Amino acid sequence: MFEFLESGQYDLLGAFWVTVQLTLYSAIGSLVWGTLLAGMRVSPVPLMRVFGTAYVNVVRNIPLTVLIIGCSLGLNQTLGFSMGAERFEDIGFRLAVLGFSAYTGTFVCEALRSGINTVPVGQAEAARALGLSFTQVLRLIVLPQAFRAVIAPLANVLIALTKNTTVAAAIGVAEAALLMKEMIENEAQALFAVFGVIALGFVLLTLPTGLLLGWVAKRVAVKR
């Protein structure tokens, strides 16, 4: 039943390594972008608040597949924007990271904003009374506490991101889902075995993430 794995024709580890890389780069991108968005949404400048709110509400409601294919067809194939890469493998990878960061950033932002709401208002007021500017209040007082409160929700976002990376197969990034397409094309007689192997791979990626970050969340949570 699993003969297709022994043929050496399919680089399963390599494909999952691409999945891991996609996840890591996109996680970093979306963490940075999400934090910026959260800052905008709680900032005292109305224009920034409007932009942050509009961006989050529009982008998180666009289906991810549409967003990723839009990046490929729109940015690359039509406008010729190649993100500084020559070959389609690299262009696709970078476009996918861009798309995932833009999308997942909205969820990071909303998780973080809920974390900011757990920090008592008095703390920000006290910091402001000491003469700290808005960015200093956010950076030194509010965000450190907010982050510690939202480790568990961010872990959920990360797990969702790991699974979402399969959408990159639609623009030809050689990750696990694309390998699955290849294997099904050649090994339709072992359809369920192929599916099972890929599903197992994702469980092995996401389950430890959840357990580890759950443990971290308990350790660092601010007890109030």
Place this chain on the structure above:
Amino acid sequence: MKVFKAGAAAALAATLALTATACGGSDDKSDKGSGSGGGKKVVIGIKFDQPGLGLKTPDGKYTGFDVDVATYVAKELGYSADKIEFRQAVSADRENLLQSGDVKFIVASYSITDKRKAKVDFAGPYFLAHQDLLVRADDSSITKPEDLNDKKLCSVAGSTSAQNVKDKLAPKANLIQNGGYSECLTGLENKAVDALTTDNSILAGYAAQEKNKGKFKLAGLSLSNENYGIGLKKGDKDLQTKINAALKKMVQDGSWDKFVTANFGPANYKNEPAPQITEGS
């Protein structure tokens, strides 16, 4: 109480309707022979998304070479055109549709391979296709497979054609794998890619579409041999013999040529002659 009664009646009616349809379904499946066709329907698997071969048009009609062949074969088996129910058979699903008996046979650019023959039987082949390239109409820079190594190619993720390019034909080619062939056409038109590769039958179908006329042409390289067969449930020798006979008749009475011309018309497409039937006795 009244509400309850009405609800119960509705539930009973729904159950009856479901049972009735279930019976209809099992009738279709148990109907093996051709002569007993009579008033029964036949379910045939085709592609819904390949212009030229099998396409479901927005108004619910079916067109393409595979559809014409399926209709002809069904007629020979005793089912008139209005007794045919077409069902979408995507590539990964074909073996399972046949094994479960959900479709009687499949005519869906189904290449005969040894691996597939381990799970299903084939009748035919009824068509010989080659992997080929679709290029812009004014482009004549690709004349042999080696030319591909410094070209930008497009194909569908996971497809046999994409794997052929990567593994054998041109490992150095810059290959993008999209979700569907239509997406490749966007890149081809905007010069983001130089060529789209898959079976020439599929390519000819795209080139022959009204909105693409005159924009693209086939490069005419025979990069592989794909013998399209009609997929059957494993072990159904009776049906295999009957379909083979129908295919022979289709070639002899000129219908085959008619179907080819009608569906692959423009786009510099030179079809192979009808292949010899090799499956079954």
